[in-house]
Amino acid sequence: MNRRDFLKASAIAAASASIPGIKLAKAQSDQTYYMVTFVSGIDYWKDCFRGMQDAAEFLGVNVEYTGTPENDITAEVRVFEEVAGQNPAGILATIINPDAFIEPVNNAIGAGIPVVCFDADSPLSSRYSFVGTGNYYAGVVAARYLGPLIGSGKVAISSVTAQLNHVQRRQGFIDTLAAEFPDVTTSDDLIVDDQNNSTTAAEKMSALLIAEPDVKGIFATDAAGAVGVGQAVREAGMSGDVSIVGFDYDEGTLDLIDSGELTATLAQGTWQMGFWGMMFLYAVANGLIKSVSDWQAAGISPLPPNVDTGVVVITADNSQYWRAS
Numbered sequence: 026m027n028r029r030d031f032l033k034a035s036a037i038a039a040a041s042a043s044i045p046g047i048k049l050a051k052a053q054s055d056q057t058y059y060m061v062t063f064v065s066g067i068d069y070w071k072d073c074f075r076g077m078q079d080a081a082e083f084l085g086v087n088v089e090y091t092g093t094p095e096n097d098i099t100a101e102v103r104v105f106e107e108v109a110g111q112n113p114a115g116i117l118a119t120i121i122n123p124d125a126f127i128e129p130v131n132n133a134i135g136a137g138i139p140v141v142c143f144d145a146d147s148p149l150s151s152r153y154s155f156v157g158t159g160n161y162y163a164g165v166v167a168a169r170y171l172g173p174l175i176g177s178g179k180v181a182i183s184s185v186t187a188q189l190n191h192v193q194r195r196q197g198f199i200d201t202l203a204a205e206f207p208d209v210t211t212s213d214d215l216i217v218d219d220q221n222n223s224t225t226a227a228e229k230m231s232a233l234l235i236a237e238p239d240v241k242g243i244f245a246t247d248a249a250g251a252v253g254v255g256q257a258v259r260e261a262g263m264s265g266d267v268s269i270v271g272f273d274y275d276e277g278t279l280d281l282i283d284s285g286e287l288t289a290t291l292a293q294g295t296w297q298m299g300f301w302g303m304m305f306l307y308a309v310a311n312g313l314i315k316s317v318s319d320w321q322a323a324g325i326s327p328l329p330p331n332v333d334t335g336v337v338v339i340t341a342d343n344s345q346y347w348r349a350s
Contacts, residue, residue, distance in 0.1 A: 056086040056087065056114040056307075056310065057086070057087040057088070057089060057113050057114055058077070058081065058086060058087070058088050058089075058113060058114050058115045058116070058117065058303060058306055058307075058310075059088070059089050059090075059091060059108045059113050059115075059116050059117070060073070060074050060077055060088065060089070060090050060091070060092075060116075060117045060118070060299070061091055061092050061101070061104055061105050061108055061116060061117070061118040061119070062090075062091075062092035062093075062101075062118075062119050063092055063093055063095070063096060063097070063100070063101040063119065063121040064092075064093075064094065064095070064096050065090075065091070065092030065093060065094050066094050068275060069273070069295065070090075070092075070119075070295075072295040072296050072299070073119075073143065073144065073295045073296070073298050073299040074088075074090045074299055075296060075299060076295070076296035076297060076298060076299025076300035076301075076302075076303070077117060077299035077300065077302065077303045078299075079296075079299075079300055080299070080300045080301075080303035080304050080307070081303060084303070084304075084307050086114065086307065088303065091104060091108060092104055096121070097121075098121050098122045098125045101121045102125055102126065102129055105118060105126070105129050105130075105133075106129055106132075109129070109132065109133040109136065109138055112136070112138065113138060114138075114139075114306070114307075114310045115138060115139040115140070115141070115306030115307070115309065115310050116133060116138060116139070116140045116141075116306075117140075117141050117142075117143055117299070117302040117303060117306060118130075118140060118141075118142055118143070119142065119143055119144040119145045120142055120145045120146055120147045121145065123145075123146060123147040123148060123149065123150075124147075124149070126147040126150055127147060127149055127150045130142075130147055130150035130151060130152050131150055131151045134150075134151045134152070134153075135151075139153055139305075139306050139309040139310050140152045140153060141153055141154045141155070141156060141302045141305050141306055141328070142154070142155045142156070142157075143155070143156045143157050143298040143299070143302045144157045144158070144293075144295075144298055145157070145190070153305065153309060153326055153327060153328045154302075154305055154326070154328035154329055154330060154331070154332060155330065155331050155332070156297075156298050156301050156302045156305070156332045156334060157293075157298055157332075157333075157334060158190075158293045158294065158333065158334060158335070158336060159331075159333035159335070160190045160191075160193035160194045160197070161193045161194070161196060161197035162197060162333065162335075162336075163193075163194050163197060163272070163291055163293075163336045164193065164194040164195060164196060164197025164198035164199075164200075164201065164244075164246075165197045165198070165200075165201045166291060166336055166338065167194070167197075167198050167244050167270050167272075167291060168197070168198045168199075168201035168202050168205070168206065168244075169201060169205070170270060170289060170338055171209075171242050171244060171268060171270045171288075172201075172202060172205060172206035172209050173206075174242065174268045174288065175206075175209050175241045175242045175268060176208065176209070177208035177209060178208075178209060178210075178239065178240075178241035178242070179209075179210055179211065179215060179237060179239055179240045179241060179242075180202065180209055180210070180211045180215065180240070180241065180242040180243065180244065181211065181215040181216070181217070181230065181233055181234075181237065181240045181242070181243045181244075182195060182198070182199075182211060182215060182216045182217070182243070182244050182245075182246070183216075183217050183219045183226050183229070183230055183243060183244070183245040183246070183247075183250040183251070183253070183254050184216060184217070184218065184219065184245070184246040184247070184250065185218065185219065185220060185221050185246065185247060185250075186216065186218040187218075188221075191246045191247065194246045194272065195216070195244075195246055198244050198246075199211060209242070215233065215237065215240070217229035217230055217233055219245070219247065219249065219250040219253060219254075221247050221249050221250065222249055222253070223249040223250070223252040223253035223256070224253060225253065226245065226249060226250040226251075226252070226253025226254055226257070227253035227254070227256040227257045227260075228253075228257075230243070230253065230254050230257035230258075231257040231260060231261065234257060234258070234261045234263065235261075240267060241266070241267060241268065242267060242268045242269070242270075243258070243267060243268075243269045243270070244269075244270050245269065245270070245271045245272060246272050247271075247272050247273065248271060248272060248273035248274065248275060248278055248290070250271070250272075251269065251270075251271025251272065251278060251281075251287055251290060252271075252277065252278065252281065254269055254271070255269060255281050255286040255287055258286070259286060264285070264286060265285070268288045269286070269287050269288050270287075270288055270289050270290065270291070271287055271289070271290035271291070272290060272291050272293075273290065273291070273292070273293060274290050274292050274339055274347055276348070276349070278290055279339070279344045279347060279348060282339060282340065282341055282344050283341050283344055285341070288340070289338050289339060289340045290338075290339050291336040291337070291338060291339070292336060292337050292338075292339050292347060293334065293336055294334030294335050294336070294337075295334075297334040297335075298334050301332065301334070305328050308327075308328075309327050309328065314327035314328070
């Protein structure tokens with residue numbers, strides 16, 4: 026059984042046991058739920074939607090994937106509002122800009138359409154829940170993996186310095202090194218802004234390694250950064266001497282792990298975001314939330330406000346389970 030089949034089987038079993046009233050359904054063709062994304066063509070969203078599809082198959086409902094191909098706030102808001110105008114059973118949305126989505130999300134909720142955010146949140150909106158990675162803790166996991174490998178010495182960081190989720194990953198990493206691995210050090214001059222671009226990461230890390238040849242480890246907070254860092258270390262002739270932990274994965278990143286150029290990478294729970302986001306929407310849309318006699322009249326959210334889908338460490342020992350089936 027591969028990773029995806031295992032996740033599907035275990036999550037369906039958990040859903041059946043934990044959410045009252047849910048049982049395997051044959052078909053409810055009158056219920057259609059939508060996933061809305063931005064930069065909709067990238068591979069990252071595929072596993073998210075696969076999780077949503079698996080939950081929909083279990084529930085017997087329909088799901089549709091849509092979004093805007095651009096990295097554009099106005100365009101995604103427009104798509105979201107067009108979807109809401111079709112009066113779907115629910116919307117699972119990743120949010121390009123939290124403030125821009127407050128009004129669209131609130132309007133959808135006001136019209137009786139359940140909205141759950143995943144991967145990227147609009148916390149000041151009325152969305153019922155956010156299902157995604159706890160980025161600070163992801164940085165903690167990275168530090169606890171990389172710290173023992175290094176023991177003592179300098180660690181560099183390749184990151185998107187101004188983007189909130191990357192800031193949180195970086196801070197969790199830095200704080201944990203300071204608290205738990207005091208002999209492993211980093212500093213502002215050991216941080217490069219890779220702008221989520223592998224070429225930029227390679228160029229900037231190459232320059233840093235010339236200035237700081239005693240660096241023993243690198244944490245890259247994005248997949249493109251990890252690929253670029255791997256190139257910089259290889260071209261510096263330091264492969265095997267520098268341990269690299271990256272973030273996210275694709276077939277190319279998995280190849281670098283298997284070849285030993287990346288020590289590990291952290292996988293987000295993308296399938297979990299889609300699966301549990303769909304389950305949450307269904308539970309609200311079908312009146313399965315019984316926390317109080319009437320949660321709407323009580324003025325409370327029917328769902329937990331934040332659900333951390335976690336990260337796992339991928340190494341050469343387990344990378345096969347993240348390969349596309």
